[in-house]
Amino acid sequence: MGKSKRTLGLLALCFLLGFCGCADKQETGSETHPEAGVTGEAGATHTPAGNVSPEQSPTAGGTAEPSGAAAPTGTTEPSGAAAPTGTTEPTGTAAPIATQKPTATPKPAVTAAPQKPTETPKPSRPTTGQTPTSALTLTPTQGVKLGTSLYKRYEGYFYFGTCVSASYLNNSKVTELLLEQFNSITCENEMKPDALLNQYQCQSQGKVVVTVPSNTKKILDWAKKNGLKVRGHVLVWYSQTPDWFFREGFRSDGALVSREEMLSRMESYIKQVLNYCDTNYPGMFYAWDVVNEAFTDDGTGYRDCNWYKILGEDYITEAFRFARKYASSGTKLFYNDFNTYINYSDKIKTTRICNLVKELKKENLIDGVGMQAHLDVSYPSADDFVKTVTTFSNLGVEVQITELDVTTTASAAGWKQQGEYLDRIFSALEKNDRTGVCNLTSVSVWGIADSYSWRASQDPLLFDDNLKPKAAYYSVLQQ
Ligand code: G3I
Numbered sequence: 001m002g003k004s005k006r007t008l009g010l011l012a013l014c015f016l017l018g019f020c021g022c023a024d025k026q027e028t029g030s031e032t033h034p035e036a037g038v039t040g041e042a043g044a045t046h047t048p049a050g051n052v053s054p055e056q057s058p059t060a061g062g063t064a065e066p067s068g069a070a071a072p073t074g075t076t077e078p079s080g081a082a083a084p085t086g087t088t089e090p091t092g093t094a095a096p097i098a099t100q101k102p103t104a105t106p107k108p109a110v111t112a113a114p115q116k117p118t119e120t121p122k123p124s125r126p127t128t129g130q131t132p133t134s135a136l137t138l139t140p141t142q143g144v145k146l147g148t149s150l151y152k153r154y155e156g157y158f159y160f161g162t163c164v165s166a167s168y169l170n171n172s173k174v175t176e177l178l179l180e181q182f183n184s185i186t187c188e189n190e191m192k193p194d195a196l197l198n199q200y201q202c203q204s205q206g207k208v209v210v211t212v213p214s215n216t217k218k219i220l221d222w223a224k225k226n227g228l229k230v231r232g233h234v235l236v237w238y239s240q241t242p243d244w245f246f247r248e249g250f251r252s253d254g255a256l257v258s259r260e261e262m263l264s265r266m267e268s269y270i271k272q273v274l275n276y277c278d279t280n281y282p283g284m285f286y287a288w289d290v291v292n293e294a295f296t297d298d299g300t301g302y303r304d305c306n307w308y309k310i311l312g313e314d315y316i317t318e319a320f321r322f323a324r325k326y327a328s329s330g331t332k333l334f335y336n337d338f339n340t341y342i343n344y345s346d347k348i349k350t351t352r353i354c355n356l357v358k359e360l361k362k363e364n365l366i367d368g369v370g371m372q373a374h375l376d377v378s379y380p381s382a383d384d385f386v387k388t389v390t391t392f393s394n395l396g397v398e399v400q401i402t403e404l405d406v407t408t409t410a411s412a413a414g415w416k417q418q419g420e421y422l423d424r425i426f427s428a429l430e431k432n433d434r435t436g437v438c439n440l441t442s443v444s445v446w447g448i449a450d451s452y453s454w455r456a457s458q459d460p461l462l463f464d465d466n467l468k469p470k471a472a473y474y475s476v477l478q479q
Pocket of ligand 1: 047189239240372403454
């Protein structure tokens with residue numbers, strides 16, 4: 001990734017100013033995605049994710065008092081402004097940095113032993129015996145030695161992961177940092193339906209054909225070789241799923257298929273993907289996001305999409321039925337979404353997800369809720385976020401924080417604020433998980449370092465552009 005962040009920042013600022021000028025049109029949820037109009041394989045056009053109407057949007061600046069507040073920073077990420085992390089080649093090295101860019105926070109206690117929880121870990125917690133010893137033997141000359149690591153800090157309590165794109169693996173400094181800090185990974189884009197579905201193959205064979213591209217194999221083989229665990233992301237999603245997949249003859253200009261045909265395609269797709277993973281990487285996938293983002297941004301209803309159009313509301317249940325049928329017993333099934341902490345007035349995303357979980361649990365179809373957690377320092381409050389983790393846990397399911405990032409201003413003050421915000425969240429989460437108040441089994445950040453993020457201009461991650469730890473890192477580490 002070229003260091004065009006400063007330019008991106010300016011663009012984002014211009015965009016933000018533009019947004020302010022037409023705020024009631026553009027205010028969106030703090031996690032409105034930039035993927036509107038993504039074109040996938042063979043020219044498939046995906047349903048835009050953005051452009052939610054203002055009444056669908058969460059308001060920011062508070063927890064219980066949402067009205068009248070300004071939109072959170074995270075809402076203003078312009079479409080296309082975020083660097084596409086999956087395709088460009090990040091260097092992760094000495095990219096030029098804007099002069100006002102804050103430097104990584106010096107932390108005196110980096111070599112101190114992590115304050116491990118003393119309680120006996122609950123038996124259901126993941127074990128990390130597969131973690132390679134190479135992760136423990138990095139030398140300071142590699143520039144990434146921190147003296148401790150995220151996964152070791154939380155070992156016995158929850159996995160600590162990050163998303164990875166294939167290009168990460170071309171940079172040895174990045175892979176060293178990955179192995180030092182994380183024991184779980186998620187493919188950022190490489191296991192999404194538009195990566196695994198091949199239109200030509202589907203058309204020529206007249207059936208659903210899953211083909212696993214070399215970039216996907218590259219990540220999975222690397223994870224296997226290094227003993228990392230993997231979160232599967234994602235089986236059924238409205239986005240990054242080719243439009244032709246829903247059409248007759250797998251043709252881009254075909255009519256939408258019948259309910260019966262779509263259920264058959266859904267089953268075939270889920271079966272092939274899960275079987276492929278089990279056969280080639282047995283025991284490596286500990287969780288799968290079965291359905292992603294089925295509800296509108298604020299939870300006022302079901303998101304309109306091809307799955308919903310053809311199958312109706314129960315596409316979610318059907319997906320979980322197929323996933324349960326074909327997943328190995330060690331693979332936990334998750335519903336994954338963003339803005340999961342919204343629950344006020346008619347904006348009832350938390351309640352909607354809770355109701356879905358209760359329904360799915362009746363058939364033993366679900367194991368957990370994935371809270372994406374694309375946050376901003378101004379929204380939601382740390383308290384509301386942490387409470388929501390407990391709300392889902394109280395349903396008797398696991399909770400995994402699946403895509404954590406926290407946007408802030410690219411400044412020393414912004415980084416400090418980000419550190420303080422994450423400190424509030426992790427001091428509570430660490431305590432709640434340790435004392436059984438919540439059932440957190442995995443936390444993943446959405447990217448290794450700021451410049452790799454889909455929201456790169458807002459410095460949302462734990463490591464800076466030179467792979468140095470920020471205040472945010474130490475806050476998560478709780479040191
Ligand atoms: O594949 C094309 C490539 O052919 C083309 O040359 C290139 C040009 O920019 O674009 C490539 O596609 C990009 C894709 O990432 C792969 O790199 C898209 O433009 C880009 O929009 C896409 O962004 C991804 C986004 O999902 C799309 O939905 C982000 O990297 C990824 O971080 C993001 O992840 C999602 C989670 O899956 C679900 N939760 C929200 C999260 C953030 O949107």
